[in-house]
Amino acid sequence: SQTIHQWPATLVQPVGSPLSLECTVEGTSNPNLYWYRQAAGRGLQLLFYSVGIGQISSEVPQNLSASRPQDRQFILSSKKLLLSDSGFYLCAWSFRVLRDFNYGYTFGSGTRLTVV
């Protein structure tokens, strides 16, 4: 069966410091990978998605970047954090093949980032 791991669970970082959040998927190959952010009291916002190694699409302009160095690894980064980067970050995966989208999306347990 497929599993998704996301870490760390919580993170407190000072303004201007770098960020690296990691997400890995097990039990499948060639997944689509996603980074979402959920600000306090607000809905889920898609930040980045990837359909393959080195292929990153950005949905919103921002202070963050994403990378996919391996098929099942997705990393969210920032060189210098802003206060506005605080939020709950969720990684997700889905099958890439059209028919397999009937299996839906699976989410990680999330990272609570507080920038101070």
Add this chain to the structure above:
Amino acid sequence: KQEVTQIPAALSVPEGENLVLNCSFTDSAIYNLQWFRQDPGKGLTSLLLIQSSQREQTSGRLNASLDKSSGRSTLYIAASQPGDSATYLCAVIDSNYQLIWGAGTKLIIKP
């Protein structure tokens, strides 16, 4: 542009009641619809996924229905329990294979 709406935004009911959460979407061209649960400060747990060709899915005390033509889905929770308290999110996978989210229904089950 696909839009997903969830009604009500919040719901508080006594334990043991059956309840219905509603989700509507504006464009019937969807691949599937997924219901998630989110506990405070936690990630999303997938509850049920209904394929576009299906009418309903059941898992334990949960039953989700889909009427594509009218752009509606309902999540029925039978014999509610305090442990069902959470935010329930509805999302459709649209024709571009992207998840379009509703704002969620915050459910509180009173013991």
